[in-house]
Amino acid sequence: MRTQPRQPSEASFFWYETRFERIAVKVLPGEYSVGGGDTLIATTLGSCIAVCLWDRELRLGGLNHFMLPDGDQSSGRYGAYAMELLLNEMMKRGAERARLQAKIFGGARVIAGMGTLNVGERNTRFVQRYLATEQIPVVGEDVLDTCPRKVCFFPDSGKAMVKRLGASVETGALWRQERAAAQRAVSSATGSVELF
DSSP: OOOSOOOTTBOOEEEEETTTTEEEEEOOTTOEEEEOTTOEEEEEESSSEEEEEEETTTTEEEEEEESBSSSOTTOTTBHHHHHHHHHHHHHHTTOOGGGEEEEEEEOOOOSTTOTTTOHHHHHHHHHHHHHHHTTOOEEEEEEOSSOOEEEEEETTTTEEEEEEOOSSHHHHHHHHHHHHHHHHHHHHHHSSOOOO
16 A cells, blocks of 8 residues: 555545455545555446546556546546546556556436436546547446446456446435536536526
8 A cells, every 4th residue: 555645636545345355445526546556446436437547568557536527627526637637647657658548437327307418428528539639548438328336446457347336325425426516517507506
């Protein structure tokens, strides 16, 4: 496990994941994590996007979690800055852009009746365009649809596992997070609007 001070927006919630017998880190909205060895990186998504980047030669990988495609360019909750944070940390640790490959997850429409905003679809289009522009191949994805997902990423092998989630306490918290993100998307697009 890393002992040096953490960077702003770097995930810091660690636990021992008994199912995989590994130390795991949970990446929350606006955060990222980069690692190797036998660390597991996990997150839970609705309309948010998680991008897993992997350097096949270094066996180094990272994952971010962003809520909206654009907005405040100094917050990891927004796509362009979230991607910059993840890419920069990978490069600092020796990754080379030409060796990177990506897997993308999330972008679900988990709130019924939000078809006109469709934050998940906007997030998905953004990240696909971003990775194409950066010439980072997408080698796997599970995006769009209507169900939340839990993602477990193994940065030593580049393997990602996805579990589609049903109704639970965890998805209740995710639903509240989605409503807040949708509220911000509406406010930034059309001025002050209250969702109920």
